[in-house]
Amino acid sequence: xxxxxxxxxxxxxxxxxxxxxxxxxxxxxxxxxxxxxxxxxxxxxxxxxx
Numbered sequence: 266x267x268x269x270x271x272x273x274x275x276x277x278x279x280x281x282x283x284x285x286x287x288x289x290x291x292x293x294x295x296x297x298x299x300x301x302x303x304x305x306x307x308x309x310x311x312x313x314x315x
Contacts, residue, residue: 272304
């Protein structure tokens, strides 16, 4: 997932925030936070087959 606008987030294992710019790849652990902040668009996943 790519950022659509700048935001800061702390990656797993880090103690200081990383500043992500628009177009930067967002690590999986920060995707939900980026969506909540409006810094990324929710990705549409294909329906899973049971």
